[in-house]
Amino acid sequence: MLASRTFCRAVVAAARGVPGQVSSSFATGPRQHDGTFYEFRTYTVKPDKMKDFLELTSKNIHLRTAHSQMLGYWTLEFGELNKAFHIWKYESFAQRSEVRAALAKDQEWQEKYMSRMLPLLDKQESEIAYLVPWCELSSPPKTGVYEMVTFQMKPGGPAVWGEPFKAAIHAHMKTGYTKLIGVFHTEYGLLNRVHVLWWNENPDSRAAGRHYAHEDPRVVAAVRESVRFLESQQNSLLIPASFSPLK
Known part of the structure; x- marks a missing residue:
């Protein structure tokens, strides 16, 4: 019980910025500046x-x-x-x-x-879910299809796998075959889960782009580093409804 109280006091001290109490942050990574x-x-x-x-x-x-x-x-x-x-x-x-x-x-x-x-x-x-701090929502150039890729990462949060994951996403973006709409990190639900929403003109352009990207040594290297922290991955092809703001 004494150890528990000491730990709690250390957390409060860290939150208040009391020097000399706790030397490391309990945060798992940078957060956005608003509550959206x-x-x-x-x-x-x-x-x-x-x-x-x-x-x-x-x-x-x-x-x-x-x-x-x-x-x-x-x-x-x-x-x-x-x-x-x-x-x-x-x-x-x-x-x-x-x-x-x-x-x-x-x-x-x-x-x-x-x-x-x-x-x-x-x-x-x-x-x-929150948008990851290094991502802003974007809109597609025209009507198309969407791909939701859900990554279940190893426990520890962005402090453990954030930078390699970011590098892998950016490597795919640089190939130009797809457009990133948003990257979201869960807060409630299954934790250490990241949803990445992509836009493609159609399923065939997505397939061709993926084949091209997987032959790009920059993508291969970034993905190889990121998957060290990956537990599972699920891909879904999404068709926007007629009334969806994102078409």
């Missing part, structure tokens, strides 16, 4: 209900976006099927709480959408 975060929501739709789900959502999504900003809305073409994936932006957790409370009281949203949508689902999942 992104909620990743994944809905698993009943296999025979996807058409109904998308029609209902398209008709009523304006009721939801009246409350907060939607970054994008996609269905999965490859990877796990019968899934709808969407990203929502919040400036703070207080804002998200206010939005959720307002939605619960929004009778039109509840009656026209929620009561009809929920029976079409098998499962709902939610993650909270």
Whole structure:
């Protein structure tokens, strides 16, 4: 118990900037300067209900976006099927709480959408993620397809694997075959997980670009260093919905 109290006092001292108490930081890496975060929501739709789900959502999504900003809305073409994936932006957790409370009281949203949508689902999942400090959101030059690459990294956070991971992403960017939309690091959900969202003109241009990139010695070297910290990786091809801001 004494050791526990000593450790807690050391943490508080470090947070207050008391010299001589703790010589190292407990942070896992640099953080962004504001509280903006992104909620990743994944809905698993009943296999025979996807058409109904998308029609209902398209008709009523304006009721939801009246409350907060939607970054994008996609269905999965490859990877796990019968899934709808969407990203929502919040400036703070207080804002998200206010939005959720307002939605619960929004009778039109509840009656026209929620009561009809929920029976079409098998499962709902939610993650909270931040943009990594060295990445800013970008927009695609035109309509295309998206690839979400999810990396499960070894425990320890960006202090352990951040720089090699960043180098691998930048190596792919420099080949020019794809456009980076955003890199997100989970805060709630499965930790040490990084989601990288890419845009490509179509699946064939993506495939050709990947083959080219994997023959580039700079990419090979950067990836070889980064995968030392990798536990697993999953790729999904995302098709933007007609009402998605990111097309």
